[in-house]
Amino acid sequence: MSSANNLPAEQDHGDGELAVKGDNPFADPGLPPHEHRRTDIDEKAANRAERQVAFLFLISMLATIGFIVSYYAIPKSQIVYIFLLGRVSALNFSLGLTLGVALFCIGAGAVQWARTLMSDVETPQERHPIEADKETREFVFEEFKAGAKDSAFGRRKLIRTTMFGALALVPLAGVVLLRDLGPLPGKKLMETNWAAGKRIINHNTGEPLKPSDIQVGSLTFAYPEGLSEEDEQFQEKIAKDALMLIRMRPEDIKDKTELDWSYEGIVAYSKICTHVGCPISLYEQQTHHVLCPCHQSTFDLSDGAKVIFGPAGHPLPQLKIHVGDDGFLAASQGFQEPVGPSYWERP
Ligand code: FES
Known part of the structure; x- marks a missing residue:
C-alpha cells in the first residue's frame, strides 16, 4: 500500500516526475495531498454533523411509525386530491410517502455520516501482485481496525443508537404489509351450502337433476x-358449492367409498381444484380423468379423484348422493372435507 505521502524513495523524484521501478511499466502515480475536512479539525462542526445524521435517522423512525399509523387509521376508501397526481387513495399515498421518507432518511443519514465524519483518507490498492503477502494482509487488517476506529462507530453513540433504531423499525413496515395477504380461511372452506336432502340443480337449466338426465360419458x-x-x-x-357430476359404468369405479357414495355410476365431485381453486372443466371420457386448465392438475374420477398429475396436493372432495322419493338426485350429506385449495388446516 502506498500514497503520495509514502511513495518509495526510488519512485518519487520530487519534481513531479515519477520513475519506472524495475521492470514494472506502470509506475505508481501517487495521490494528491490529503485535505482535511472541516469536521476533521473542528470538533463543533463534527458534533453538528453528528446531530444532522442523528436527525435523519430520527425522521426515518418517525416516518416508519407514520406508515404503521396510516395503515390502521386511514380508511381504504378515502380519496384525496394531490397536486400533480389528482385524486388518489389517501391510504396508498400515505403509505408510499412515509415508507419512502423512512428509507430515504436512512440512506441520506448514512451518506452524510460517510461524507462528514468517517475517515476520508484515500487508500489506493496495488495492482500487482494480486495475492497479498502475509505482511500486507496484516497491514490491511490493521488499517481496517484503524478505519473502524476512525469511523467513530463506537464513540458516536448518538448516531449508532439512532441508526440501529431506524434499521430496526423500518422492517416493521414490511411486517404490517403481510396482513394484506388476506385473512386466514379458518373454517370457511368447510362450510358450503350442501346438506343432507338438498336437491342437485343443473347449472345450465336451473332445474333439479334426475339420474336419467346424466348419460354415461x-x-x-x-x-x-x-x-x-x-x-x-x-x-x-x-x-x-360448484359441483360436477359424471356418469360411468359402476364396474369402472375402483374406489369402494366412491362407489358407495355414487348412484348407479353417477359420481359428484367438487368442481374447485385443490391446487389454487380454479374451476375444473375438462373431462376425458375414456380415462375418466378431469383436468384443471390452470396448471394442468389431473384427477382420476374412477379412483376417488386422486391426483395423477400436476401440483394439486389432494383429491377432489366427493359429495355423497342418492335419489330422493321425488326421483331427483340429492346430497346425502354435506362435503366431509374442505373444498378448494390446500391449506395447513386440512387434515
Ligand atoms: S388451480 Fe388447478 S392446477 Fe392449479
Whole structure:
C-alpha cells in the first residue's frame, strides 16, 4: 500500500516526475495531498454533523411509525386530491410517502455520516501482485481496525443508537404489509351450502337433476337447491358449492367409498381444484380423468379423484348422493372435507 505521502524513495523524484521501478511499466502515480475536512479539525462542526445524521435517522423512525399509523387509521376508501397526481387513495399515498421518507432518511443519514465524519483518507490498492503477502494482509487488517476506529462507530453513540433504531423499525413496515395477504380461511372452506336432502340443480337449466338426465360419458355442472343466480352473492357461493357430476359404468369405479357414495355410476365431485381453486372443466371420457386448465392438475374420477398429475396436493372432495322419493338426485350429506385449495388446516 502506498500514497503520495509514502511513495518509495526510488519512485518519487520530487519534481513531479515519477520513475519506472524495475521492470514494472506502470509506475505508481501517487495521490494528491490529503485535505482535511472541516469536521476533521473542528470538533463543533463534527458534533453538528453528528446531530444532522442523528436527525435523519430520527425522521426515518418517525416516518416508519407514520406508515404503521396510516395503515390502521386511514380508511381504504378515502380519496384525496394531490397536486400533480389528482385524486388518489389517501391510504396508498400515505403509505408510499412515509415508507419512502423512512428509507430515504436512512440512506441520506448514512451518506452524510460517510461524507462528514468517517475517515476520508484515500487508500489506493496495488495492482500487482494480486495475492497479498502475509505482511500486507496484516497491514490491511490493521488499517481496517484503524478505519473502524476512525469511523467513530463506537464513540458516536448518538448516531449508532439512532441508526440501529431506524434499521430496526423500518422492517416493521414490511411486517404490517403481510396482513394484506388476506385473512386466514379458518373454517370457511368447510362450510358450503350442501346438506343432507338438498336437491342437485343443473347449472345450465336451473332445474333439479334426475339420474336419467346424466348419460354415461357426460359431464354436468350443478349447484345446490336454494341458490339463485339472482342472488347478489351467487358468485361467492358458487365458488365453493360448484359441483360436477359424471356418469360411468359402476364396474369402472375402483374406489369402494366412491362407489358407495355414487348412484348407479353417477359420481359428484367438487368442481374447485385443490391446487389454487380454479374451476375444473375438462373431462376425458375414456380415462375418466378431469383436468384443471390452470396448471394442468389431473384427477382420476374412477379412483376417488386422486391426483395423477400436476401440483394439486389432494383429491377432489366427493359429495355423497342418492335419489330422493321425488326421483331427483340429492346430497346425502354435506362435503366431509374442505373444498378448494390446500391449506395447513386440512387434515
Ligand atoms: S388451480 Fe388447478 S392446477 Fe392449479
